[in-house]
Every structure is written in structure tokens, then in C-alpha cells.
Amino acid sequence: MGRSAVDTLGRMTSDGRERPGEKQRGPVVLRGSRRNEETTTDQRLLDSRGPSDWVHTDPWRVLRIQAEFVEGFGLLAELPRAVTVFGSARTSRDHPEYALGVELGRALAEAGFAVITGGGPGAMESANRGCKEAGGLSVGLGIELPFEQGLNDYVDVGINFRYFFARKTMFVKYSQAFVCLPGGFGTLDELFEALTLVQTKKVTKFPVVLMGSEYWGGLYDWIAETVCGNGKIGEKDLALLHVTDDVEDAVSVVREAYKAWEDTH
Known part of the structure; x- marks a missing residue:
């Protein structure tokens, strides 16, 4: 023709x-x-x-984003029950909050949970360290940042992400709970995103534990007195948060929530 x-x-x-x-x-x-x-x-x-300008175009970025989801799902698909621990990358190793993170990681591992963190230094390293030293599975989901250098040495299984939203999906999808050690904007971001997902029933039976009443107490009081007090959230929404200084108490909250989740699946 x-x-x-x-x-x-x-x-x-x-x-x-x-x-x-x-x-x-x-x-x-x-x-x-x-x-x-x-x-x-x-x-x-x-x-x-x-020219190589095409690698910076939006269609190419879509493929990179897709690849991050594929890599993440592939790596974590067979992960056992797990808890994500957040906290500041700036926590020094000689700080009591670092010791608290090590204790928490160890207790979660002994309770049969893998520990997932952002894979960085500070509080994240402490939880990975406690888990690894107790013989648990220590997971790090890193992010490309200008001021953090790779995954910490206590990560057994790790992956680095370019995009925050792909990484956040992995934290929620493969965890049964979030535990927040004292942290900054990144920790607050993850905290409130988790609360929003639970409140809107995007995820269920998902406890959020705040470790350190002195650090988190002011925030909790503001949420209770101002946010809830003005009707912006309900009493049941406030109950999604659990503040404690006790590692055993934190692990108990996680255990009970996981058992309730198991009973419905």
C-alpha cells in the first residue's frame, strides 16, 4: 500500500x-x-x-515514581508485622531520648515486631539499633535529603526514596502502629498524616503513640483544649493519641491494637 x-x-x-x-x-x-x-x-x-534534558521531564518522573512504588512493594511485601518509629535525626547518642529509642526498639523486637524507621541517624538509628541488637528485623526507608547521609549501620533491610509520598505510603502500608519519639517537622508531618488517615478510616486499628510526656504534653494539651474544645475534632479523635513515658505501656498499646486487627481479618 x-x-x-x-x-x-x-x-x-x-x-x-x-x-x-x-x-x-x-x-x-x-x-x-x-x-x-x-x-x-x-x-x-x-x-x-x-540532549539529555528528557530525564528531567514530568513523564520521566512518573516512571521514576512508579519504580519507587514497585521497589518498595517488592522489598516489603513479605515483611512480618511491623511498627514504624519516628523521631529526630538530631538526637545525639548520649541523649536520654536515644537510650529510650534503643529500649523501645528492643522491646518491639522482643514482642515479635519488625521495626521500621526513616533509616537516618539520631532517634531513627536508636530504634533500629535496639531492634537489631535484640535479634529483630530492622528496616530503614531513607529519603534523598541534602543534610542526611545514607542509612544508619543498624538497618538490615533498606531502601532510599526520592519522593516523600512514595516513602510515606510504605510507612503506613507495612506498619501496624506508629510510635513517635521526640522529633521535629518530619515527625510532626508523619504524626498528623497518620492521625488523618485513621480519622478518615483510610487505615484501621492503627494506634499512634507519643513517647515522652514532657516533650509531647504541650501539644496534646493544645489538641485537647483548643482543637477538640472548639469542636474541630471529636472526643473519639482525641482518643487516637496515646501519650506515655513507659516502653512497656507503648508496646502493650501496639499489641492490643494488633490483636484487635487480627480478630477482624
Whole structure:
């Protein structure tokens, strides 16, 4: 079949009318001046010459995002029951909060839970360390940041993410609870996102424990007196938060929630 016939067929509608000049690029239809592209997708793929600006385009970013989800799901699909521990990367190893994180990680491991953290230093390292030293599975989900250098040495299974939202999905999908050690904006972000997901029933039977009443007490009081007091949340929403200084109490909250979840599945 000659070119003119192909062009004519390509421009005919189902009822025999001629459609505007167009070019198909996979599922995409290009018309008018947009169709004047000389190369095909295969040709551009196989031809290694030319500028590299395409790696910074949004369609390429979509593939990177997809790859992060695939890698994360593949790595964590067979993870045993787990608890995510958040906390500040700035917590020093000689600080009492670091010792608390080690104790918490150890207790969770002894209770049969894997420990997931952001994989960084400080409080995250402490929880990974406690878990690993107790023989548990220590997991780190890192993030590309200008001021944090890779995964800590106590991570058994780890993955680094480019995108916060892909990483956040892994924290929620593969955890049975969140425990927050004292931390900054990152910890607060994860805390309130978890509370929102539980409040809106996107996730169920998901306790959120705040370790350290001196650190978290002011925030809890503000939520109780101002946010709940003004009717912005309900009493049952306030009950989603559990503040404690006791590691055994924290682990007990996690255990009970996990048992309730098991009973419904």
C-alpha cells in the first residue's frame, strides 16, 4: 500500500469523512503543527545521541515514581508485622531520648515486631539499633535529603526514596502502629498524616503513640483544649493519641491494637 493510501486511511473517520491531519504516538494523537515530528518513539529510544534534558521531564518522573512504588512493594511485601518509629535525626547518642529509642526498639523486637524507621541517624538509628541488637528485623526507608547521609549501620533491610509520598505510603502500608519519639517537622508531618488517615478510616486499628510526656504534653494539651474544645475534632479523635513515658505501656498499646486487627481479618 502506498504512502498516500496510508495517509488517506489514517485520516478517515468510521463514517467515511476525512478527519484533520493527525499523527498517532502510541495512545497520543497529535494534530496541526504538533504532528510535524520526524522521529518515532522507538527511534528516540534506540538513538543514544542528542540532549539529555528528557530525564528531567514530568513523564520521566512518573516512571521514576512508579519504580519507587514497585521497589518498595517488592522489598516489603513479605515483611512480618511491623511498627514504624519516628523521631529526630538530631538526637545525639548520649541523649536520654536515644537510650529510650534503643529500649523501645528492643522491646518491639522482643514482642515479635519488625521495626521500621526513616533509616537516618539520631532517634531513627536508636530504634533500629535496639531492634537489631535484640535479634529483630530492622528496616530503614531513607529519603534523598541534602543534610542526611545514607542509612544508619543498624538497618538490615533498606531502601532510599526520592519522593516523600512514595516513602510515606510504605510507612503506613507495612506498619501496624506508629510510635513517635521526640522529633521535629518530619515527625510532626508523619504524626498528623497518620492521625488523618485513621480519622478518615483510610487505615484501621492503627494506634499512634507519643513517647515522652514532657516533650509531647504541650501539644496534646493544645489538641485537647483548643482543637477538640472548639469542636474541630471529636472526643473519639482525641482518643487516637496515646501519650506515655513507659516502653512497656507503648508496646502493650501496639499489641492490643494488633490483636484487635487480627480478630477482624
